Amino acid sequence: MGASLAVLALAFMTYYSAVALLASAFRADQGGTAKLAYAAYCLVLAPFLVGGAARLTKGRGGLRGLGLVPVEGMRVWGWGALTGLLGAAGNLLIFLFLSQAARLLGGRHLQSQDALTLARLRGPWLVLVFISACLVAPFCEELFFRGVLYTSMRNRWGKAAATLASAAVFSFLHFKWEGLPSLFFLGALFAVLYERSGSLWPCMLAHSFNNLLALAVLLSL
Numbered sequence: 001m002g003a004s005l006a007v008l009a010l011a012f013m014t015y016y017s018a019v020a021l022l023a024s025a026f027r028a029d030q031g032g033t034a035k036l037a038y039a040a041y042c043l044v045l046a047p048f049l050v051g052g053a054a055r056l057t058k059g060r061g062g063l064r065g066l067g068l069v070p071v072e073g074m075r076v077w078g079w080g081a082l083t084g085l086l087g088a089a090g091n092l093l094i095f096l097f098l099s100q101a102a103r104l105l106g107g108r109h110l111q112s113q114d115a116l117t118l119a120r121l122r123g124p125w126l127v128l129v130f131i132s133a134c135l136v137a138p139f140c141e142e143l144f145f146r147g148v149l150y151t152s153m154r155n156r157w158g159k160a161a162a163t164l165a166s167a168a169v170f171s172f173l174h175f176k177w178e179g180l181p182s183l184f185f186l187g188a189l190f191a192v193l194y195e196r197s198g199s200l201w202p203c204m205l206a207h208s209f210n211n212l213l214a215l216a217v218l219l220s221l
Helices: 001-025 029-056 075-105 113-117 124-157 157-174 176-199 200-220
Strands: none
Touching: 001 113, 001 200, 029 113, 029 124, 029 157, 029 200, 075 176, 075 200, 113 200, 124 157, 124 176, 124 200, 176 200
């Protein structure tokens, strides 16, 4: 578990440092920084997560050791689509609740930083956002956060504690403070799905479907 957390810390430090250095070098504005962030995710963070997962599970049964256990097609699509829909609905309810609480307690509206970022992107950059959020991120993040981190925590602490702890790490490492409750909910939901299905394939599909629905909502704002 310590090695998993160390690899995660190094991966995200490298990613955020790369984005900051490139943004400074190119004197990028907020929109330019967002473009660099999505590109760096695919080119820096994603390979780091996949390589780290493969290294940490070396000698543990190949793809099965990574959690890529074959599952009947209909079960993958059923579990994945249903969980992705549940995740998107839960996220929306959490955001609406927090927005209402912010308005009542502080007299301000809670804004989605992702929506503000997407509003600055056009054309091929939106294609990159789709590739990053709906294809690359679900595969790489489920491989590491559920396949490696959750599994190592479960082996030490048990299912319940591992679900909560891995979800906490998953949410904090995204550094989206207004989205912490939603990300924690998703991390716990995907961990439960992994435990129930015994495979990462439904989790990857659920993660992808959730992100696709979230993008559709954000782009419509």
